Amino acid sequence: GAGVSQSPSNKVTEKGKDVELRCDPISGHTALYWYRQSLGQGLEFLIYFQGNSAPDKSGLPSDRFSAERTGGSVSTLTIQRTQQEDSAVYLCASSPAETQYFGPGTRLLVL
Amino acid sequence: TQLLEQSPQFLSIQEGENLTVYCNSSSVFSSLQWYRQEPGEGPVLLVTVVTGGEVKKLKRLTFQFGDARKDSSLHITAAQPGDTGLYLCAGVSGGSYIPTFGRGTSLIVHP
Numbered sequence: 001g002a003g004v005s006q007s008p009s010n011k012v013t014e015k016g017k018d019v020e021l022r023c024d025p026i027s028g029h030t031a032l033y034w035y036r037q038s039l040g041q042g043l044e045f046l047i048y049f050q051g052n053s054a055p056d057k058s059g060l061p062s063d064r065f066s067a068e069r070t071g072g073s074v075s076t077l078t079i080q081r082t083q084q085e086d087s088a089v090y091l092c093a094s095s096p097a098e099t100q101y102f103g104p105g106t107r108l109l110v111l
Numbered sequence: 112t113q114l115l116e117q118s119p120q121f122l123s124i125q126e127g128e129n130l131t132v133y134c135n136s137s138s139v140f141s142s143l144q145w146y147r148q149e150p151g152e153g154p155v156l157l158v159t160v161v162t163g164g165e166v167k168k169l170k171r172l173t174f175q176f177g178d179a180r181k182d183s184s185l186h187i188t189a190a191q192p193g194d195t196g197l198y199l200c201a202g203v204s205g206g207s208y209i210p211t212f213g214r215g216t217s218l219i220v221h222p
Contacts (some may be wrong), residue, residue, distance in 0.1 A: 004153070031208065042115075042199065042212035043154070056209065091153050098142070098203075100210075102153025 002026060004103035006092050012109045013082055021077040021106045025094030033100060034067055034077050038088045046090075049075065082110045114138075115202055115213035123219045127189050132216045134200035135182045141205040143183045145174055148197040148215070157185075190220045 005024045013019050025032050034046040045059035049069045060066070064082075069075040079086055087110045093100040116135045124130055134143070142161045146154035158167050160176035160183060167174045171194075173186040187194055197217050201210035 033209075035212075040214065042117075042214040043201075045209050045211075048209055050208065059209075093153070098159065099156055102155070104151065104153050 004092060004094050004101050006090075006103040006106050008106060009104065010107045010109075012111065014111055015084060016081055018078065018080045019082055019108065021079075021090050021108070023075045023077070023092030023094075023103060025073065025075070025092070026096075026101055027073075029094035029096050029101070030072070031095040031097075031100075032069055032075050033093045033095070034075070035091045035093070036088045037091055037105070043091065046077070079108075082108075084110050086110050115200055115211055117198075117200060117213035117216050119216060120214065121217050123221070124190055126191055126220055126222050128220075130187050130190060130218070132185045132187075132198055132218075133182070134184070134202075134213055136202060137181065138202070138204065139180050140202035141180070142203045143176055143180070144201045144203075144210065145183070145185055146199040146201065148199060149195075154197075154199055187218075190218075192220045192222050194218060195220050 007022045030051045032049040035043040037043050047067045048056040064080045067077045089105040089107050091102055091105045093102045118133045144159045145157045148154040158174045163178045163180045165176045171188045175184045197215045199212055199215045201212045203210045
């Protein structure tokens with residue numbers, strides 16, 4: 001498939017553990033976004049990558065959250081010492097310009 | 112912080128009925144997008160409006176951008192069960208690549 005893929009699709013973890021969420025964007029898309037979607041909430045912006053520029057990390061809620069994008073392609077969102085309030089759907093989107101193409105998301109549940 | 116207020120939050124209607132969803136803000140946006148999100152999937156872009164007063168039609172869906180570019184509406188004519196989903200609006204301010212999302216309108220169309 002040519003769409004954005006994310007893995008894992010579901011993740012259950014214990015409070016205090018670290019998790020890594022992966023995003024494979026559409027080939028050739030220079031921009032990549034991470035969002036968090038909690039029940040009843042809109043999409044909360046987390047971080048934005050554009051080409052080789054420094055990422056916009058202004059949406060990361062705490063220093064437990066970090067993300068990297070290797071080779072301008074695959075991105076990994078890492079949450080350290082997970083808390084129950086981190087439970088949400090984490091969505092990745094890639095974009096060639098203005099239109100964003102979203103992946104199916106990773107559903108994270110922190111027990 | 113720019114906020115996008117969507118109303119109503121929930122809508123449950125019968126097949127064949129018409130409906131309108133609203134997206135309002137006190138901020139001016141250079142463009143506004145509407146997405147539909149189905150359960151277990153990421154949002155899918157329906158339309159982008161960029162000009163104040165602009166009206167776009169997509170089959171039974173009519174999108175309008177307010178003259179002042181602070182609000183937008185989505186009207187669905189003769190709703191069908193396949194229209195069921197979460198409708199999200201997202202605004203982008205000039206010079207920014209990061210959209211602000213509303214919380215969404217959850218629509219259920221009963222056969």
